[in-house]
Amino acid sequence: MSNKPSIPKGTRDFSPIEMARRNYIFDVIKKTYKKYGFQQIETPAMENLSTLVGTGGDESDKLIFKILNSGDYLAKADEKALQEKNANGLTKSIAEKALHYDLTVPFARYVVQNQNDITFPFRRFQIQPVWRADRPQRGRYREFYQCDADIIGSDSLLNEVDLIKIIDDVFTELFQGKLNYTVSVNNRKILQGIVESVGEQDKFEQIVVAIDKLDKIGIEKVIKELNDIGLSEKSVLSLMDLLAVTKGSSNLYEMALTQLEFLSQKINNTINGQKGIEELEFVFEKIQQLGLKTAHVKFDPTLARGLGYYTGTIIEVKVANFPSICGGGRYDDLTGKFGLKNVSGVGISFGADRIYDVLLDNNLYPEFKGDSTQVLFVNFGEKEQDYCLPLLFQLRDAGINAEIYPDKVKLQKQMTFANNKAINYVVIVGSDEMETGKLTVKNMETGTQEALTISELIEKCIN
């Protein structure tokens, strides 16, 4: 093989600097999750195909990467499907395993499988890659990381409050107050109430699909779509009227509460609507009492986040010019598929890859000096090398990242190496230095040199 090697479409390598940035994001999210009492778990990349299919609908099933059985996989292949060259029909008989396409379904499977060992309410977080056979495009990958936190086994709306506070904490730290972001909140029951109050509950799912597109295609096209579904002009107008709750004060919590109050009067004839409004009022009141650091939180009755499995609160976080960077909500029956009924959960997921791009575009990464090599000893040959080796290990034993250039090559090449690797200090040891015990230490940022003992150098690096 002499072709230039490549990687599959939609996948990526991560270089050292990219890893440092990613780890920075993961560390902020992990630390925050732990602060809120969440515990980390991991599930295998591979699940049984039967665990994954039929959870998110046919479209989702197509996105699942299947793993070919090992050995003579054709021996047990579905004969009829094979004859008819029916790929869809054949798959199940030649691929028992598949890569998970999200972390929610594996988590539901985990909860059911380990229900006797778990203390509920269970706060778990999970940061792992997921795989989707999606068409790759800018910002959409076939292998990407999700950072999920869920609370399972508690109906309390305090969990929703915690999740919004987590979002506030994470983006306050990552954005350092330099970037505006909006946390939109809705409740699936309010959407139901709105649709019921205009008497179109039979078309609920289609209406939600249409409303979900408001951001993307604009109000006129949504109205056309609603007409196409078969809604009367009166219904469409009432619907649009109810969704257009724009009144309110300039304080966002108060505005949200005013909007909810306004909407309440219109849909108080529906049980779902009233329940949804009560739930959201509780969340907004608590958030108002506790305060937020940098998040702009708002009530958005048009927020649907697809059909999915949400049954209560829905949350979505956006910054300008980017798709959603975090989202989540409450679901009432996630584990039902695996035989455990009536367990309510609520969770959020940070999109690490999009957050990565947001921070890069807005120049919000800190410097990662401590992560790479701090000190390089140049290599002038055997004698100098033998003098430097014990000093090198003194630095390392003091916890300082250090190395010696392993080969005796031109100084210029060694200095270029130090530059490219963004090393802070280069130690130059020749016959003078070996005689005096004072090392020549070059600061690579300022270009200045000074003579230091090894102890002085250690002190310099640690402070």
Place this chain on the structure above:
Amino acid sequence: MSNKPSIPKGTRDFSPIEMARRNYIFDVIKKTYKKYGFQQIETPAMENLSTLVGTGGDESDKLIFKILNSGDYLAKADEKALQEKNANGLTKSIAEKALHYDLTVPFARYVVQNQNDITFPFRRFQIQPVWRADRPQRGRYREFYQCDADIIGSDSLLNEVDLIKIIDDVFTELFQGKLNYTVSVNNRKILQGIVESVGEQDKFEQIVVAIDKLDKIGIEKVIKELNDIGLSEKSVLSLMDLLAVTKGSSNLYEMALTQLEFLSQKINNTINGQKGIEELEFVFEKIQQLGLKTAHVKFDPTLARGLGYYTGTIIEVKVANFPSICGGGRYDDLTGKFGLKNVSGVGISFGADRIYDVLLDNNLYPEFKGDSTQVLFVNFGEKEQDYCLPLLFQLRDAGINAEIYPDKVKLQKQMTFANNKAINYVVIVGSDEMETGKLTVKNMETGTQEALTISELIEKCIN
């Protein structure tokens, strides 16, 4: 689906306590790698199948998990293979991608693909899962983690010295001096010299395969195998004599050097043998000068580590009653397959899963208190909850992991929750506490209670 859900054979879920233990191992390894100037990269889980096959031989190819192409994968299937139900022949045409089975081949591919952006010598580390369609058994999984460090683009034996020092640093920290372990070192060229000196270089590979089994099947069966290969009795005796270098002092470095000296006299008629001995002498001399903290290092001329791609130094780490927990060596032409010739590399890989078991069996894990929730507020109802919420967030903003029980349930249930989650302090707030502002704080380990203000509690948790 109402069956109890399960996961594929040979894969595992990791619970919170298992995650804490694994992260502890990863953190020690990561920190040490960084101390030696290694930088982290990640490569995708999926590679093109053509990148992976033909690198480790036919047996390795069978261990690769292939990923079924998306969509109508039968449309482009190899018609002949399909007709003949030849699974082996069909695979390439229906599965273009596969899961990597180690981190070395993806790294070689990465180096070639990014050669213009990399500053050599390149010290990289990589900690990721790998997948192998192996028969699962105790201690052998189909999905497991590797922790690799390699230096590529330098022939210097100082790199070998660094790797042995890394092994010493990692196991000194993980084993805390409470567990003996041996670092066996050999050089592939010494093996070649030995075989050449008995005039059996034509059978080198078969001889290495036989010698590699010494540990497993014992000397008599190895001798039988050598006879079966067609070695004369004289050759076998000479071979066994050369491999049995047991003379030497009780100091391990000196013993190794004595053994090397002894062997040198016997195989100094072979260029490979002399070269291998010179290389190992350099490594042992440097290690002797620098010293080791806890590692017992020894020269083992029978160490082969399979046929693999090693061409120089070979390293293997063992503790009693376990298979190898770390291994590695030097390879001269890893990137050749991808069109980049003459780039030498040397590396090691820690087996995180085996190290996990070693630490567990020997009771060597530290307590992971800081990782989980430190403080739980019990929930007596709405009024108490509203009083506690701002206090809860004071703790969190001080960096303390804390939560409130989200629902008003029996105290007993909340205390059981705290116990199961190994929470340090439980805060009990009733009407008395709300009046005085002094919280009742129960130490869950000692069972004692005290009355503390929120500031006093914060101080207690931080210290």
